[in-house]
Amino acid sequence: MRTAIYPGSFDPFTNGHLDVVQRATRLFDRVIVAVAKSESKHPLFTSEERLTLVHEAIRGMPNVEADTFDGLLVEYVQRQSAQAVLRGLRAISDFEFEFQMALMNRKLNENFETIFMMPKDTYTFLSSRIVKEIARLGGDVSPFVPPHVRTALAAQLATEKT
Numbered sequence: 001m002r003t004a005i006y007p008g009s010f011d012p013f014t015n016g017h018l019d020v021v022q023r024a025t026r027l028f029d030r031v032i033v034a035v036a037k038s039e040s041k042h043p044l045f046t047s048e049e050r051l052t053l054v055h056e057a058i059r060g061m062p063n064v065e066a067d068t069f070d071g072l073l074v075e076y077v078q079r080q081s082a083q084a085v086l087r088g089l090r091a092i093s094d095f096e097f098e099f100q101m102a103l104m105n106r107k108l109n110e111n112f113e114t115i116f117m118m119p120k121d122t123y124t125f126l127s128s129r130i131v132k133e134i135a136r137l138g139g140d141v142s143p144f145v146p147p148h149v150r151t152a153l154a155a156q157l158a159t160e161k162t
């Protein structure tokens, strides 16, 4: 059983994230989308809300699960007996931080590999941060996120305004 952990803040989950999950299911028996609490990043959605959005997005994908985690990623990977951590790599600008994180994780635990996956080229410009900004400014985010995420974004941003 080959298990991969796909960690991230997923604030919120986008079509780019879904594309990486779909690609990963061809390589692994079990893929766990692991929603980090990431409280220091002051996320728009709580980790439970982000988890619900991921659950809805992966519905019907038999070998994909979703979970939340707090604390060190390496410890979560160990608890799940996973062989790999997946990260999407969109552009050179992602590389420096991702490289540092992968090598630091390897220093902390040598028993798994970090695997970088490139999402479909349509999504190389996509990020959760940009999606939130577009939604905040009243733009249409429907090409970038699943429909239920778009609805959740609109609802959440409406409460922000009140």
Ligand code: PNS
Binding pocket: 007, 008, 009, 010, 036, 038, 071, 072, 073, 074, 100, 101, 102, 104, 105
């Ligand atoms: O989607 P993000 O915010 O880029 O994801 C970053 C994430 C959550 C993967 C990273 O911050 C992480 O692994 N956090 C858990 C805490 C940890 O292990 N930190 C040391 C990383 S070297």
